[in-house]
Every structure is written in C-alpha cells, then in structure tokens.
Amino acid sequence: MSRFQIPASPLSSDAEFLRRVCLDLTGTLPPPGRVREFIASRDPQKRTKLIDALLDSPEYVDYWTFRFGRLFRVAAGAVGGAEHAYTYWRWVWENIAQNKSYREIARERLAAQGYGGASRHFLSYGEEAKAADIMPEEVRVFLGRRLDCAQCHDHPYEQWSQDQFWGLASFFGQISRTEWTGFGAAVLFDDPAGRQPDFGESAETVKVIHPRRKQLVKPAFLEGQAIASEGIGHPRREFARWVTEHPYFAETLVNRMWGHLFGRGLVDPVDDFRSTNPPTHPDLLKALAEDCRRNGYDLKQILRRITSSRTYQLASSPRESNRQDTLNYSHFIPKPLEAEVLLDAISQVTGVPEVFENGPGGQAPPGTRAIQLEVPDIYPSDFLQMYGRPNLLQIPETKTSPSLNQALHMLVGKTYTEKISRKGGRLDQLIQKDASHGEVIQELYLAALSRFPSPLELAELESVLGKSSDKRRAWEDLVWSLITSREFAFNH
Amino acid sequence: MMRNAGCLTVTPELLKRRHFLRVGSLSLLGISLPQFLNFRSLQAAGAKDSRKQGKAQACILVWLEGGPSHVDTWDPKPNSSFRPISTNVAGIQVSELLPRVAGQMDKLALLRSVHTEENNHGQGTYYALTGHRPTAAMQFPSLGTIVTKELGARNNVPANVLVPDTWKTASYGQYTKGAFLDPAYDPMVVPDPSKEDFQISDLALPKSLTVERLRDRRSLLKLVDRMYRSKIERAEHLAMDRFTQQALQMILTPETRQAFDLSREPEKIREAYGRGSFGQSLLLARRLVEAGARFVTAAGHELNGWDTHSDNDERHKDKMVPGLDRALPTLLEDLEQRGLLDSTVVIVMGEFGRSPHHNSKAGRDHWPHCWSLAIGGGGIRGGQVVGASDERGAYVAERMISMGDLYATIYKALGIDWTKEYMSPIGRPVKIANALDDETGQPIEELI
Incomplete structure (x- = not known):
C-alpha cells in the first residue's frame, strides 16, 4: 500500500469487528448479550480472546463443516445418493471437530479405500467416477490449478500439456468398486489390474487412454517423473504424498482461507492459480504458506493468524483517498452473506427457525440451521436457491449477487413477511416484557446489526414508531427494515 | 466495453x-492490427x-423431461411398436401416437439427426440447455439467459420464466441459469400452474400487507440503512436498489400478475391444453409470451417422466404422448390465432432420445447418438424434415445436427447474431452457439 501511497482506513470499531469475525468464523451473528459484553469490556486482549472463543465454539464446527462440505461437494447429487453423502458429511464433520491437520485430511481423501466417508467422493451417480474427472477436481481443490482444458488439448496459455493431464489422471485409473451389497455400501479399492469394465461398458472406456495417442497412460507427476517402483501398487497414496508435499498445497489452502475472510483471494478466483493470474501480494502469500507449513496445516491457526491481523481488523468505511482501492486491503471490503448464513441470520433475529422440508411429511429436525444440513441438496429451499445456493454438481464456489427474485421476495415473500409476524418469536418476548419503543429499537439493533443505534437513529425511530397506534405492527415493520437493510445483508 | x-x-x-498469436501472425500478410480490426x-x-434479420420476439421451450423415444414419436421406424401415419404435409410421417400433431405438421419442422454427447440425465440436460458439456471448471450460460440478455425485458413481465418448479429438487434448475452473466437474466421459477392454489407468491402483496404498509416499511428501511449507505457505496447495493424498484413496479402493476393468472383463460382453452401440469405450463407460457416474456421453459412433466427404461411402449402410448399430442397442437393453434406464431419460436425436445432396441424390461435406454426434435414458429419454415437417421434410428445417416446448430437457428429467428462470443470471468471466450468440436453453430438453412 505504501508503495502506491494508499492510506489505510483506521481500525474497525469493536462492534464492527465483533460482527465481522463472528460471521466469518462461525457463520452466526453474535447474540445481543455478547455484543453488550464485548463492547463494554475493557480488556486490551478482548479481540484475541474472542477469536479463540469462536474457534472453540460448536458453531465453528458447524460452519467449517458446511464450508468444507461445499468445497468437497458433499451432496446427494454429487456422489449418487443421500446415504453416501451423509457418510461423507460425517467424515468432514469429524475432521473439523478434531481440527485434524489439513494435510492429513487431504491424504485421507485422496488415498481413501473401503466404504468410509473419505472414499465417497470417488462415486459419481453411484459409479466410480472417471479418472479424467477426478484428477482435475483434486488438483483444483488442493493445488488451486484448473487443468480441465488440458484434457482435450495443451492448455492455451499455461504450461500444462495434454500428456501431463493424462499422466496425472492415470493415478486414478485403478479405482474399482465391489458389487452393491446394499445401498451406500460399495467398497472402493485400487485394482492392480486396472478398473474392470462393468456390465455394458467396454474395456476401452474404463481405461485411462490418451485421446490423441490412443495408448494406455502410465501415472506420471506434473513434472514428468513416474512413481518409484515400491509405490506402484498404491498409485493414489503416491499421488497424495506428491500433492501434500507440493509447495502449491499450502499456498492454495491459505489463499482459500484468505479469500473467505476478505471476499477475494490473493489469487482470485481461489482455484485459478496461473502465470497470467498472479497473486496481488506474492510475499504475503509465501509468508502465510510458510506459517501454515510450520504449524502443521492447522486450520484454526491459519484463521487465527489472519483474523488477528491489522489488515483484517481495518474499518470497512473508506477514506476519501482509498475509496477506489479494491485490491490493496486499505479498508475492509464488504461481502454479501452467503445464502445459508443470511437465512440463519433472519431466523435468529426474528426468533423463528426455518423448517427444512424434504418431501411430503419429511423434514430436518426442528431448529436445524441451514449451515447444519448434512445433505443440503435433499432439502429444496426457494430462499437458498434464490440467494445462490451452489449446485454442487457444478463448480461449488459461487458468489451471491442481487437479483429481481430476491427483490420480490424481500418485499412480499414469506421469509420476509411470515417470519416477522409468526407468534412466539423475538417480538413476542419483547411484547411480554412490555418493552418501550426505545428498548425494542436497541434490542433489535443489537440482534440484527450487532451495534447500538446512534442517538440520532434512536431519536428518529422512536418518533416514527411513536406515531403508530399498533405497537406490534410498528415493531414488525422495524424488523423488516432491519433484515432487508444492506447493513444486515453484508458482512462489513 | x-x-x-x-x-x-x-x-x-x-x-x-x-x-x-492469431492476430500477430497477420503481420506475415502485411496487415497491421488496426487494419485487421478495421x-x-x-x-x-x-x-x-x-x-439480425430475424423478427421473432420470444421463445417457448417445451421440455420433455427424461428424453422421449424418437422412433416412437417423430421418427417412426420398423423397430417401433407403433405404425407411422401421414400428416397434413405430404411425405412426412410421424408415429400413430401423434394424430393431432400430425394435423399441425405444416407448423413444425422435424430435425431427425440431432447428435449430442452426454448419456445421463444431469449432464444431458446441461448439454441441451447450454450447448456445452459440463465441466467442473466453469459454468456456461443457458440458452434462455442468452436470449433474455440479447433481447431484454419488456412490459414489467419477467423476461425469463421456468415453469413449473419441479426441477428445484433435481438441481436441474441451475442449468437454466446464466452462470457468469448478470443474474438479472436468470429465470423466474414459478410453481405448478395446474394446482388449485397456484399463485406467484412473490408477485402479490400477502393479506397482511397493504400498499401503505409497504410504503411505511420502505421509508423505515431508508432510515435504518442511511448510516451504512452513506459510508459504503457498492455496485451490488445499487443493483439491489434497481431490482427493488423493478420489483415494486411488478407487484403494483396488475398486468404483471394477470399474465400469470390462468383463471382469466376461458374454461374451453384450459381444457384444450389439458388440465395436467404439462398442458397448463404450456398455456402459461403462451400467456407470458403474449404479455412480453422472452423465454419460457415449460417443463411440466414429472421428473424423468419420459425416462422409460421399462415398459417403454405402454408408457409412451398411455402416459406421455397423449398429453403432448393434446397440448402441443393446441399451443400452435392458439399462438396462430392470436397472431403470435410468427413471432414465437417453439422448440420441443428432451435431453436425448431413446435406444433403437428394447432392453430386457421392454424399456428403451438413453440414446444421445441420434435423436429428433421439433421446432416451429418465429419465422421457421414448418412442414419439412431436416436430416435423417439410419433405418433403425440408431445413428445419423444424413446431416448431423448439433445443439450449436439448433441454437444458431433459434438466434437467427430472434435476430440475434449467432456468432457472438461472451467472455467468461477467467478470460475464456464462450460461444453462444457452441457446436461439436468447439465450432460455431450454423443456422439450419432450410429452416430460416
């Protein structure tokens, strides 16, 4: 920044920081009590302590299971059935709950055999996925490179060649499965003789054949070397070793985390590292990656490191002189809440949980939050669809962007009307307490925006609400305006 | 720009x-870059x-979910259990299951040598709706969003509509979206119009909400959001303001809601389309196009409805084809009577055809190698057959037609330059009419 003489904005206020870091680490708004307490605390270490408390919370586990579930495409449609997807989800959940080293997670995922959760992503529509589909996905997830183009031709502006693509794909060429022994229980293993054709398949289609040379391809790493002879029986274990020892591995991980926290990776999109898409801050990326390696690929440590930084804790309001800057982290750039987080936040503020239905009569256990859905795609949701729930058969990273459907829904849709008027929610509690307009305004501001209203806001709102003859109605209108505000819909 | x-x-x-490199190599010919661009x-x-000569204004995609058997419908063959019948166009025959469509053959052209490349429903649907094979690396915009982007919205009516919302359970709804295009072009997804309680919930004020109260709420919102908005300006905020304005207009304009109100149709017409989800979706499509919509996907069949892996013949004969044979001719006639046929392209297709042979369960399996679809209206010359399959309907015998060619034909009818490419966010150019082997699709000359 100093090179470009872009001045930084000042440090964020406590309230601003609290809301931001709660949303980023736990996907959950702080309850009013926590906001009051945090703002009032005079402990100079309170930000650090807050970060630690959040990283140890059950919401952290829910939220990061959700996030990695998305990265790893945990969905019934992606692996061929809800039961596979649930096993897969469970594996992600356990890893996050134990804060397992990401390196270990990657190794398990890449080398998985058997019928455990880590192996389920090798299934596509319940069959073994094709090597040419698996490999680029693993490289995209763990090494942040998109090799897909090289499947059919040498990459147009990168060094990847078609030979490299097929050499890498060949590591996955032996994946086979046992016959079905009941739904969800197919055992995956590497068959040294190569995958055998199923009924209706030809030998040609299950082997890793170079499309141009029409020859069987042997496993070879990106740099061209083949597997050492002792590893030949376990090509995926060799692949896992290569991936997790590659310098790209840590860089990709820290960049993903950075991208989550700042709404933009140092390399962006976060899975598109290439020479023509260089990092904005290469030294920072290197340093973070080095730190990640030193700390044993500890996910919490990466999050702690970044959220403790001054850069992360800057205010989001720009100065006149850094308004145009979107690349240099001179101020925090607001990002839209993800669909699931937004829906949960609305449920939290209104005090009316969402009901996730799954066909006639079926529903997720009452009180289940959107980020807690184990197999999300079996619960259709207009709201989530509208706000950009990704299709996990396609690329999982999507950004929420405004739409006409959202605007219609915000004005008259049921999430923004029924939840507010439903009995038994937060408003009813306030009515029972016989709260004053002022108290209600304050409580709702704390719940929705994680801050106290300014004296001016309080005075103006009190005067508007005071004019209404119907108290409940006036408060409902206030809740509506809070949850439809941009301040609410964004993390800033 | x-x-x-x-x-x-x-x-x-x-x-x-x-x-x-390509431009660079022009210098060998002694042409400079500015000259080249010029x-x-x-x-x-x-x-x-x-x-850009095409005059059509809108497009209805009649979606046959699951993939109909071409040899039992558009491309009758000896290996079908059904006989071919004559149509109102001399020389063109269709399956005996389609007697009413046969009477409207002059309005439809049959493409009998369509070749696609995906053999499963998800991927096949993706391919049919975007013209691209699915890849994990990027998403491609759907035909509907491209048409919507190129033609723009009219009359406060949603420009792109998907009806009904069955697809939300199957993630297929995603395939109708615009990927990297502005989300404004994504389809509005509406519920099943054949249901008693059919209404577009987000288009009308609920009982609890009056216009005055909505106004109160909006002025309260201005107050609440003032501090934040004064500090932070973002393009997304402005876009949301724009959508909100548009949404308000739609909610407060009766015409918009009326376009969705099937109860305004005479009972006779509702019957003529068939009272099921498929028929009523087609009727709604006509109403919407009449009101100003640009692209309506009418996908009223149950999920995998046409996916007849068992009992293909019975299911075609008793369950699936009769509805099509009722609703489609009605739509064509209805459009014609209202003077909309010349300005509305109608495409009738699923994600692939079905195998020429029966399997062990008397079903037919997925068959993308060669299949048929029907297209008409919007200036497209009906009453003809383009392309031909072999004697069993298995492979292309004459003139392979790709999705890219179909798209190019549709674009041409709509006055959209089919050679256009969009730039994806990762800098990859994306053809709006993508044919096999990354070629640009070409309009089918006989049709337009």
Whole structure:
C-alpha cells in the first residue's frame, strides 16, 4: 500500500469487528448479550480472546463443516445418493471437530479405500467416477490449478500439456468398486489390474487412454517423473504424498482461507492459480504458506493468524483517498452473506427457525440451521436457491449477487413477511416484557446489526414508531427494515 | 466495453491473450492490427445485417423431461411398436401416437439427426440447455439467459420464466441459469400452474400487507440503512436498489400478475391444453409470451417422466404422448390465432432420445447418438424434415445436427447474431452457439 501511497482506513470499531469475525468464523451473528459484553469490556486482549472463543465454539464446527462440505461437494447429487453423502458429511464433520491437520485430511481423501466417508467422493451417480474427472477436481481443490482444458488439448496459455493431464489422471485409473451389497455400501479399492469394465461398458472406456495417442497412460507427476517402483501398487497414496508435499498445497489452502475472510483471494478466483493470474501480494502469500507449513496445516491457526491481523481488523468505511482501492486491503471490503448464513441470520433475529422440508411429511429436525444440513441438496429451499445456493454438481464456489427474485421476495415473500409476524418469536418476548419503543429499537439493533443505534437513529425511530397506534405492527415493520437493510445483508 | 466485431467479440483482454498469436501472425500478410480490426468491423457491418434479420420476439421451450423415444414419436421406424401415419404435409410421417400433431405438421419442422454427447440425465440436460458439456471448471450460460440478455425485458413481465418448479429438487434448475452473466437474466421459477392454489407468491402483496404498509416499511428501511449507505457505496447495493424498484413496479402493476393468472383463460382453452401440469405450463407460457416474456421453459412433466427404461411402449402410448399430442397442437393453434406464431419460436425436445432396441424390461435406454426434435414458429419454415437417421434410428445417416446448430437457428429467428462470443470471468471466450468440436453453430438453412 505504501508503495502506491494508499492510506489505510483506521481500525474497525469493536462492534464492527465483533460482527465481522463472528460471521466469518462461525457463520452466526453474535447474540445481543455478547455484543453488550464485548463492547463494554475493557480488556486490551478482548479481540484475541474472542477469536479463540469462536474457534472453540460448536458453531465453528458447524460452519467449517458446511464450508468444507461445499468445497468437497458433499451432496446427494454429487456422489449418487443421500446415504453416501451423509457418510461423507460425517467424515468432514469429524475432521473439523478434531481440527485434524489439513494435510492429513487431504491424504485421507485422496488415498481413501473401503466404504468410509473419505472414499465417497470417488462415486459419481453411484459409479466410480472417471479418472479424467477426478484428477482435475483434486488438483483444483488442493493445488488451486484448473487443468480441465488440458484434457482435450495443451492448455492455451499455461504450461500444462495434454500428456501431463493424462499422466496425472492415470493415478486414478485403478479405482474399482465391489458389487452393491446394499445401498451406500460399495467398497472402493485400487485394482492392480486396472478398473474392470462393468456390465455394458467396454474395456476401452474404463481405461485411462490418451485421446490423441490412443495408448494406455502410465501415472506420471506434473513434472514428468513416474512413481518409484515400491509405490506402484498404491498409485493414489503416491499421488497424495506428491500433492501434500507440493509447495502449491499450502499456498492454495491459505489463499482459500484468505479469500473467505476478505471476499477475494490473493489469487482470485481461489482455484485459478496461473502465470497470467498472479497473486496481488506474492510475499504475503509465501509468508502465510510458510506459517501454515510450520504449524502443521492447522486450520484454526491459519484463521487465527489472519483474523488477528491489522489488515483484517481495518474499518470497512473508506477514506476519501482509498475509496477506489479494491485490491490493496486499505479498508475492509464488504461481502454479501452467503445464502445459508443470511437465512440463519433472519431466523435468529426474528426468533423463528426455518423448517427444512424434504418431501411430503419429511423434514430436518426442528431448529436445524441451514449451515447444519448434512445433505443440503435433499432439502429444496426457494430462499437458498434464490440467494445462490451452489449446485454442487457444478463448480461449488459461487458468489451471491442481487437479483429481481430476491427483490420480490424481500418485499412480499414469506421469509420476509411470515417470519416477522409468526407468534412466539423475538417480538413476542419483547411484547411480554412490555418493552418501550426505545428498548425494542436497541434490542433489535443489537440482534440484527450487532451495534447500538446512534442517538440520532434512536431519536428518529422512536418518533416514527411513536406515531403508530399498533405497537406490534410498528415493531414488525422495524424488523423488516432491519433484515432487508444492506447493513444486515453484508458482512462489513 | 466490448465491441462487437462479428465473429468474435473483441475485448482488449482477448486480444492480449488467446488471439494474440492469431492476430500477430497477420503481420506475415502485411496487415497491421488496426487494419485487421478495421477489416473485421467492416466485415461485421455487412454480416451484421444479415445476421439480425430475424423478427421473432420470444421463445417457448417445451421440455420433455427424461428424453422421449424418437422412433416412437417423430421418427417412426420398423423397430417401433407403433405404425407411422401421414400428416397434413405430404411425405412426412410421424408415429400413430401423434394424430393431432400430425394435423399441425405444416407448423413444425422435424430435425431427425440431432447428435449430442452426454448419456445421463444431469449432464444431458446441461448439454441441451447450454450447448456445452459440463465441466467442473466453469459454468456456461443457458440458452434462455442468452436470449433474455440479447433481447431484454419488456412490459414489467419477467423476461425469463421456468415453469413449473419441479426441477428445484433435481438441481436441474441451475442449468437454466446464466452462470457468469448478470443474474438479472436468470429465470423466474414459478410453481405448478395446474394446482388449485397456484399463485406467484412473490408477485402479490400477502393479506397482511397493504400498499401503505409497504410504503411505511420502505421509508423505515431508508432510515435504518442511511448510516451504512452513506459510508459504503457498492455496485451490488445499487443493483439491489434497481431490482427493488423493478420489483415494486411488478407487484403494483396488475398486468404483471394477470399474465400469470390462468383463471382469466376461458374454461374451453384450459381444457384444450389439458388440465395436467404439462398442458397448463404450456398455456402459461403462451400467456407470458403474449404479455412480453422472452423465454419460457415449460417443463411440466414429472421428473424423468419420459425416462422409460421399462415398459417403454405402454408408457409412451398411455402416459406421455397423449398429453403432448393434446397440448402441443393446441399451443400452435392458439399462438396462430392470436397472431403470435410468427413471432414465437417453439422448440420441443428432451435431453436425448431413446435406444433403437428394447432392453430386457421392454424399456428403451438413453440414446444421445441420434435423436429428433421439433421446432416451429418465429419465422421457421414448418412442414419439412431436416436430416435423417439410419433405418433403425440408431445413428445419423444424413446431416448431423448439433445443439450449436439448433441454437444458431433459434438466434437467427430472434435476430440475434449467432456468432457472438461472451467472455467468461477467467478470460475464456464462450460461444453462444457452441457446436461439436468447439465450432460455431450454423443456422439450419432450410429452416430460416
């Protein structure tokens, strides 16, 4: 920044920081009590302590299971059935709950055999996925490179060649499965003789054949070397070793985390590292990656490191002189809440949980939050669809962007009307307490925006609400305006 | 700014990257880059006119979910259990299951040599709706969003609509979206119009909400959001303001809601389309197009409805084809009577055809290698057959037709330059009419 003489904005206020870091680490708004307490605390270490408390919370586990579930495409449609997807989800959940080293997670995922959760992503529509589909996905997830183009031709502006693509794909060429022994229980293993054709398949289609040379391809790493002879029986274990020892591995991980926290990776999109898409801050990326390696690929440590930084804790309001800057982290750039987080936040503020239905009569256990859905795609949701729930058969990273459907829904849709008027929610509690307009305004501001209203806001709102003859109605209108505000819909 | 230069949409970025070498090599011919660009734009100016002659205004995609058997419908063969019958166009025969469609054959052209490349429902649907094979690396915009983007919205009516919302359970709804295009072009998804309680919930004020109260709420919102908005300006905030304005207009304009109100149709018409989800979706499509919509996907069949892996013949004969044979001719007649047929392209297809042979369960399996679809209206010349399959309907015998060619034909009818390319966020140019082997699709000459 100093090179470009872009001045930084000042440090964020406590309230601003609290809301931001709660949303980023736990996907959950702080309850009013926590906001009051945090703002009032005079402990100079309170930000650090807050970060630690959040990283140890059950919401952290829910939220990061959700996030990695998305990265790893945990969905019934992606692996061929809800039961596979649930096993897969469970594996992600356990890893996050134990804060397992990401390196270990990657190794398990890449080398998985058997019928455990880590192996389920090798299934596509319940069959073994094709090597040419698996490999680029693993490289995209763990090494942040998109090799897909090289499947059919040498990459147009990168060094990847078609030979490299097929050499890498060949590591996955032996994946086979046992016959079905009941739904969800197919055992995956590497068959040294190569995958055998199923009924209706030809030998040609299950082997890793170079499309141009029409020859069987042997496993070879990106740099061209083949597997050492002792590893030949376990090509995926060799692949896992290569991936997790590659310098790209840590860089990709820290960049993903950075991208989550700042709404933009140092390399962006976060899975598109290439020479023509260089990092904005290469030294920072290197340093973070080095730190990640030193700390044993500890996910919490990466999050702690970044959220403790001054850069992360800057205010989001720009100065006149850094308004145009979107690349240099001179101020925090607001990002839209993800669909699931937004829906949960609305449920939290209104005090009316969402009901996730799954066909006639079926529903997720009452009180289940959107980020807690184990197999999300079996619960259709207009709201989530509208706000950009990704299709996990396609690329999982999507950004929420405004739409006409959202605007219609915000004005008259049921999430923004029924939840507010439903009995038994937060408003009813306030009515029972016989709260004053002022108290209600304050409580709702704390719940929705994680801050106290300014004296001016309080005075103006009190005067508007005071004019209404119907108290409940006036408060409902206030809740509506809070949850439809941009301040609410964004993390800033 | 993108500049349209005919065959490719030239952006500075594109010139820098992919086409740099190609442009660079022109210097061997003694042509400089500015000359080249000039030449391209001149070429474009000439070409542009002929590419933009189409007069059609809207498009209805009649979606046959699951993939109908072509040999039992559009392309009758000896290996079908059903006989071919004559149509009102001499020389064209269809399956005996389609007697009423046969009477409207002059309005439809049959493409009997369609070849696609995906053999499963998800991927096949993706391919049919976007013209691209699915890849994990990026998403491609759907035909509907491209048409919507190119033609723009009219009359406060949603420009792109998907009806009904069955697809939300199958993630297929995603395939109808615009991927990297502005989300404004994504389809509005509406519930099953054949249901008693059919209404577009987000288009009308609920009982608890009056216009005055909505106004109160909006002024309260201004107050609440003032501090934040004064500090932070973002394009997304402005976009949301714009959508909110548009949404308000739609909610407060009765015409918008009326376009969705099937109870305004005479009982006779509702019957004629068939009271099921498929028929009523087609009727709604006609109403919406009449009101100003640009692209309506009418996908009223149950999930995998046409996916007859068992009992293919019975299911075609008793369950699936009768509804099609009722609703489709009604739609064509209805459009014609209202003077909308010439301005509305109607496409009738699923994600693939079905195998020429029966399997062990008397079913037919997925068959993308060669299948048929029907297209008409919007200036497309009906009453003809393009392409031919072999004697069993298994493979293309004559003139392979790709999705790219179909798209190009539709674009041409709508006056959209089919050679356009969009630039994806990762700098990959994406053809709006993508044919096999990454070629640009070509309009089918016989049709338009």
